[in-house]
Amino acid sequence: MDFDFTVEQNRFREELREFLKAEVPVEKQEVFGHLTEEQYQFGRHINRKLAEQGWLAIGWPKEHGGGGKGPIEQGILNEDLGYWRVPKSGSIGLGIVGPAIMVFGTEDQKDRYLSPIAKGEVEYCQGFSEPNVGSDLGSLELQAERDGDEYILNGSKMFTSYAFHADYMYLLARTDPQAQKHRGISLFIADLKTPGIDLSPLPYINGEMAAQTTFDNVRLPLSCLIGEENRGWYHAMTTLDYERSGLWRYANVRRVFDDFSTFCQDSAPDGGQPLADHPLVRHQLARRRLGMETWKLLCWNVAWMQSSGAVPNAEASIAFLYGSEERLRFAEMAMEVLGPYATLKTGSPMAPILGNIEGIHREAMHLHGAGTTEIHRNIIAQRGLGMPR
Known part of the structure; x- marks a missing residue:
């Protein structure tokens, strides 16, 4: 796996971050467990703006309305959209339906379905x-x-x-x-x-x-x-393996972890010493930081394999399974560290980091999306390790 981006890829990331900084204010960003209709429509709005830049489907071929780049550029986009907490929309069309039509669809179906997806005009x-x-x-x-x-x-x-x-x-x-x-x-x-x-x-x-x-x-x-x-x-x-690289999901959780780490450096909610001054809290933060870095590399390994022409199968399940479990480990750790404050939902004046800890704890209980943990373990065992059914 190549850990370095090219000069052009780094330039794209810089331009994308400038765009997100200008277009996605904090008050418009999604809060875990609290997706409003206004936020969803804002996500659709950002998708259309990305499409105007030629970025929304940057990894698709140009003849299908994409940017003509590849999985690495698409991964850069997904990671930054997740980290900036842009409300999610269009992911089924971009990540699953579009690739399926490119491979298995007729020319008429490609003409009919792909361009509206790449322009952010439809939801699947x-x-x-x-x-x-x-x-x-x-x-x-x-x-x-x-x-x-x-x-x-x-x-x-x-x-x-x-x-x-x-x-x-x-x-x-x-x-x-x-x-x-x-x-x-x-x-x-x-x-x-x-x-x-x-x-x-x-x-x-x-x-x-x-x-x-x-x-x-x-x-x-x-x-x-x-x-x-x-x-x-x-x-x-x-085409399902392309859903499971999980860079958007990783970055979305990583943003909450980074905000939580910063929160722990400040005064405690009750006005006492910073939570990070406690050695047990520092130890837990260090463990979860290592977990987040591992998750990130597993996701990028899937994108790198796709860019090399390989089909990630067990590797995609490894990234997805590890991410689901790391998200839960972080959520449980944060709930334990914050105590009763962690149960406060967004909107409460005392809720730490906008109520994201309460929301991510509920989200982390959702362990069956895109396949249960048991299904992914079976894929890893049978297709990755060659074990019998």
Whole structure:
């Protein structure tokens, strides 16, 4: 792994940071566990401004509306957006849907879908999990029955993040009920305004609002099928690894850790000596700093592999799993150090660092996004270490 950026990459990072410094004031930055509609819309606004600079999809090829650079530049963008706490939007389209269409989509689909994603004009949600199907996606039950030039979808999806802001859903459905479970699944893009699609609110512990999405005789044209019929499982798994480098998530947590470290250098909330004067607190801060640096390198290793043409699989799971657990270790440590003050939510005048500790502690309990910790351990064992099932 090459730890150094090129001169051009460093110049891009400097320009990006100047942009964020000018465009993202503290009062607009996201607070963990407290994403408001105003903040979300501000995130969309920043995405459109980034697109005007040619930066939002800087790692995409120019012919698809991108900046013509690569995964390292995209990683620089994601890391700085996370550190500046820019409210997240557009991530499903940029990180998953776009790459899938580039690899498996038709020319017509590329022309139709990619440019709006690169311009920050549309939002996508992901329809994988179902009421009876979580980690074992191969057992999904949403049916897509072929009827002439259309597919008729019946069933439901669960834990649909961004559903109430999304224009489209990127989903998996079963097109051949007789095939083995990982076969007979196809990949679709559905316009959420299509008749028969209904959203029911489903609040998350981290403050976000997801949905249960119901499909009642929803008709999708053949042009909504991405890739080959009955090969959707393999198409989706090919592009999921690109979601898991996790530089935005790492930097978002790292910013709170850095703010917490600074807070500990100042007077304690009760006016006493700085928390960092206590040797046990200093020891915990040092341990978590090492953990954060390790997490950062694991994430950048994934981006570097992508830039080298390799497909990170076990490596992506290592970065994601380590990050999930390091986030929880930091949150628990901060709660212990701050005591009752750590339970104060944003808006309380006594809440340390805007209430981010309370919010990140709730967020850290969310250990199943993009695959449970058990799933990632299996990937590491089987695909990374060659162990049997």
